[in-house]
Amino acid sequence: MCNKRLSTGTIAYIRRTRYRQRVKKAALKQKAEAVCSRLMAEYGTHVSSRRLPAIDELVMTILSQHTNDVNMLRAFRGLQENYESWEEVLETSEEELGEVIRASGMYRIKAKRIQATLQEIQNRVGDLDLSLLESMSDREAMSWLTSLYGVGPKTAAIVLLFSLGRPVLPVDTHVWRVTKRLGLVDEGVSREKAQVLLQELIDASCIPSLNSNLVKHGREVCKAQNPQCASCFLDSLCDFYRESM
Numbered sequence: 001m002c003n004k005r006l007s008t009g010t011i012a013y014i015r016r017t018r019y020r021q022r023v024k025k026a027a028l029k030q031k032a033e034a035v036c037s038r039l040m041a042e043y044g045t046h047v048s049s050r051r052l053p054a055i056d057e058l059v060m061t062i063l064s065q066h067t068n069d070v071n072m073l074r075a076f077r078g079l080q081e082n083y084e085s086w087e088e089v090l091e092t093s094e095e096e097l098g099e100v101i102r103a104s105g106m107y108r109i110k111a112k113r114i115q116a117t118l119q120e121i122q123n124r125v126g127d128l129d130l131s132l133l134e135s136m137s138d139r140e141a142m143s144w145l146t147s148l149y150g151v152g153p154k155t156a157a158i159v160l161l162f163s164l165g166r167p168v169l170p171v172d173t174h175v176w177r178v179t180k181r182l183g184l185v186d187e188g189v190s191r192e193k194a195q196v197l198l199q200e201l202i203d204a205s206c207i208p209s210l211n212s213n214l215v216k217h218g219r220e221v222c223k224a225q226n227p228q229c230a231s232c233f234l235d236s237l238c239d240f241y242r243e244s245m
């Protein structure tokens with residue numbers, strides 16, 4: 001019925017556009033596969049052995065914001081040494097909690113955020129436990145986690161990947177930058193949108209290694225200010241390299 005209102009030219013245009021989109025997506029999938037293979041050949045298959053309970057991983061991710069892994073782990077150890085349960089963390093004063101996690105930086109804001117997150121979980125689940133995520137699909141778990149105050153797609157993906165072993169790609173600043181330069185996502189795409197697009201492009205079996213390998217590549221080779229293109233093994237797959245040549 002709808003088609004009757006469209007001219008033959010418009011229908012042909014829509015078909016051509018859809019065909020081009022399918023061809024482009026197929027080419028990007030191929031490129032993503034090639035990138036994944038080359039990164040694995042160079043850096044290996046780095047599947048994290050970290051399997052903390054989801055709530056621990058969530059708190060750890062809050063602690064990791066705007067700091068490095070060493071400081072984040074020092075703050076997390078502080079929590080483990082000072083409190084026997086997440087209930088105790090929730091009940092302590094914000095000031096005391098801030099002092100315990102001071103090493104992670106921005107400790108007052110993080111203390112407030114940790115307690116707000118724990119309180120919301122307590123209110124919604126009736127317990128400080130996130131094992132309900134295990135019975136959810138990846139999409140449902142993603143949606144549940146991002147509905148928590150202050151939890152964005154990257155944090156939710158980290159919890160799903162590292163704690164539950166789900167093939168969900170967290171897009172941090174390195175993953176975002178490198179995939180844009182490679183041309184796997186367009187330049188103007190937001191980090192949140194990039195996460196959705198990359199998730200559709202990349203084979204699930206590749207995601208655990210791809211996450212750590214892209215981060216490593218972004219830190220050591222495809223740096224923000226000075227990408228080392230001359231020594232990069234991804235050069236023949238890279239739009240940025242081709243255009244700058």
Ligand code: SF4
Pocket residue numbers: 178181182221222223227228229230232233234235238239240241
């Ligand atoms: S060729 Fe350059 S821009 Fe492309 S991935 Fe390698 S370092 Fe990054």
